[in-house]
Amino acid sequence: MVIGGGVIGCSIAREVTRYTPDVVILEKEADVADGTSKANNAEVHSGIGEKHGTLKQKLNVRGNRMYEEFVKGLGVDFKRQGLLIVITPRSLPDRVTGRLPALRRQLLKELVPRLILLSGKRKGIPGQRIVGREEIFRMEPNVTREAIVGVHDPTYGLVSPYKLTIALAEHAIINGAKVFLDTEVTGVNVEGGRVKGVVTDRGEISAPIVVNAAGVFADDVADMAGAGGFKIHPRKGATLIFDKETTTEYVRGSVAEAKLFVKKKSKGGGGMPTIEGNLQLGPTAIEVDDKNDTSISAGEIEEIFERFHYLLPDFPRRSVIAAFSGVRAPTTDEDFIIGPSDTAHGFVNVAGMQSPGLASAPAVAQMVLEILQDLGVPSEPRPGFDPVRPTPALFADQDRKGRERLIKEDRRHGHVICRCEQVTEADVVNAIHGIVPATNMDAVKRRTRAGMGRCHGGFCGNRVAAIIARELWMPVTAVTKDGGGSRLFAGETKHFLEEIG
Ligand SMILES: Cc1cc2nc3c(=O)[nH]c(=O)nc-3n(C[C@H](O)[C@H](O)[C@H](O)COP(=O)(O)OP(=O)(O)OC[C@H]3O[C@@H](n4cnc5c(N)ncnc54)[C@H](O)[C@@H]3O)c2cc1C
Structure with missing residues (x-):
């Protein structure tokens, strides 16, 4: 049983159906992909923005590599469009050589791109290379003229997060899984240190293995099983969406500004297209009290323009067609928490799935599958598994x-x-x-x-x-x-x- 029909829960469920059809997903909303998985920036990050050695960094790098194979047969587009990291005079904080402008410029031009390459190499990200000023403007004519040098990361990809999640759920269903929508888990039954199933607003359901993939609510669900001990502090991120013409005319691929030696609550954002061709600008990172707070104010919209005006000046404001926000699920340690419970045998937490959860989903599903196989899920692939999900042509x-x-x-x-x-x-x-x-x-x-x-x-x-x-x-x-x-x-x-x- 998987609690939560987001990209994480659906990836896990689909993976399990390769071995057994006895899988059920419980989702409290009226559709899958109705939580954070519908409200993110849709980027399959490479892992360059993650702290070296964390679980999310490792799973991000691994997940990115797995994406082509992961989407095979799902009828979902995936494209590696790459990311251009632009190094500007702001890429180092003032305290670093602020009083020595010549040295500072030298460091920005020579040292910073090399540091980024080195960091990528340590993390196992292939293909990154330094690009000079002229090449930057050939690639992205509208980025700031203050750009000094850049790093191109070709592994960055784009996918529609909600289409992917729906496709994974449907692929699981055609392979035997069941999805119960409008079904909220309100309690977890644990007897003699073993999980027995869950209580929902539509009755009780028994299951010997329960995966907690409840997104921002994963700490609450873990507490229901007595398997918690961590807290999720919701962090909202707002993004602007522009019409398709703006994307092709103004920004061609994903663009971000390098910021070194500063404490950040997110990877920093920038301008990035969606797989369908709309440009996005954002996201912000605001701590909120309410896990359902997906509001967005005029002030936040203004903040996004202010924040990215330097990297992408003369931005065509009138082409904004929508603004949305989603809620990240960071824990105090800011890392993923994936593992079986010591106190409730058969209960597995998959929590703290903030960004790069979408990029990491293939590797998360594989890691969780191994945990589930230790708990008794069959390890022999099923001959009856259908590798292709039927999709109506749009x-x-x-x-x-x-x-x-x-x-x-x-x-x-x-x-x-x-x-x-x-x-x-x-x-x-x-x-x-x-x-x-x-x-x-x-x-x-x-x-x-x-x-x-x-x-x-x-x-x-x-x-x-x-x-x-x-x-x-x-x-x-x-x-x-x-x-x-x-x-x-x-x-x-x-x-x-x-x-x-
Ligand atoms: C602004 C923003 C930008 C982001 N950009 C990126 C990006 O570009 N790349 C990237 O890799 N990641 C990105 N992320 C992170 C990514 O969106 C998440 O890591 C991912 O969507 C998490 O998926 P999930 O399945 O864990 O959570 P969710 O999608 O939230 O799914 C959890 C589900 O559980 C359900 N649920 C909760 N409680 C219960 C219950 N009691 N009973 C039944 N169901 C329940 C919820 O309704 C929900 O549908 C971004 C996040 C934000 C907010």
């Missing part, structure tokens, strides 16, 4: 011929619902009736991109709601934005008019 991904073929196969592909992202009625219907069904607006958006374009659902929102209502035989007023109580409609206008006479 209209927008096809060339002209492919689109014509899709329309011939299903006339509803001839009806465009979301103009910005070219999403058709058939795409929406396929999402609603998918292996993990999309039952609300955001779930449809994550699978099809309806509402992710420049108008952000202004045109297609009501159409998607009507299709959900039609396909799921429910009144349109019951359609939600994101499950639970996130109702879109207060009621029918005529009823309100009747009420007030």
Whole structure:
């Protein structure tokens, strides 16, 4: 049993189905990928930003290497677009040779890039190289003219974190796993020092092995089993999203500014494209009290512009189409906590999965599988494991011929619902009736991109709601934005008019 349908829980569940179909994922929300796994920067980091020797650094480097193999058969795109680390006069704090400008410039030009290369080599990151000023501007014409030198890291990759998570859950399901949505674990049954199962808001479920992959709530779930002893302090990160033209015109790949010898709460962020081609700017790092705090204020938006204005001046502000925030799950030690409990046999914590959790997911799943096999999960691969997850083709991904073929196969592909992202009625219907069904607006958006374009659902929102209502035989007023109580409609206008006479 896996508690939590994020990228970590779904990666573990899919890995286990290679050996046994007896797996269940419990997720408290109405969809998988509805926690931090839907609200991050989608980068498969190389591990260069992590402290040498930590568990997250090792699993990041290993996970990055595994990505091509990891996504094979899932029908999910993965691209190594690389990262350009730009060294500027700000890359060393003032206290380092602040009064000796000539020496300082020399250090920035010669020493800093070498230190970055050395650090990459120690961590096992292949292919990093120093790039001169001219090459920097050839690669990224819009970065600050104060750039001194750069380091290119070719291993950095991009993946859609929510599409990946949904695909992993679906791949697990076609190989025998079950996913229970809207099912919150409220207690863990432990008898005689052994885990027996869990209590949920829909009843009790027994299981001899329970994996805690509950993201920011992993400390609470661990406490339910008496297997805690660590605390997660939620840290919010806000990001701006720009429309696709801005990405291609303004920033071509991922760009970050090097900052050495400063204490940071995150890797520092920068400008990075998504796999679908939108540019992102961010994220911030703000300690919050509430694990559900995914708010974003005007002040935070301004802070992002201020923070990255130096690295990427003249940023086209008017091209922002959305802002979002996600909550990281750091522990006091700022490292991943992965291991079986000493006090509740069969209970395994996979906690503290802050960034680079997405990049590390393949290696985390492999590490957890080994732990589970020690606890009794079979170690012989199953002959019946299906390596390919069936995926409906999206209209927008096809060339002209492919689109014509899709329309011939299903006339509803001839009806465009979301103009910005070219999403058709058939795409929406396929999402609603998918292996993990999309039952609300955001779930449809994550699978099809309806509402992710420049108008952000202004045109297609009501159409998607009507299709959900039609396909799921429910009144349109019951359609939600994101499950639970996130109702879109207060009621029918005529009823309100009747009420007030
Ligand atoms: C702003 C930001 C940017 C980031 N950028 C990157 C990046 O570029 N690259 C990278 O590698 N990492 C990045 N990360 C980190 C990455 O997003 C996380 O490491 C990863 O998503 C964690 O996945 P998870 O499955 O552990 O957590 P989640 O996705 O949160 O999944 C946990 C699930 O458990 C469920 N759950 C919780 N409690 C219960 C319960 N009691 N019962 C049932 N279900 C429960 C939740 O609803 C949730 O769906 C970023 C994070 C943030 C916030």
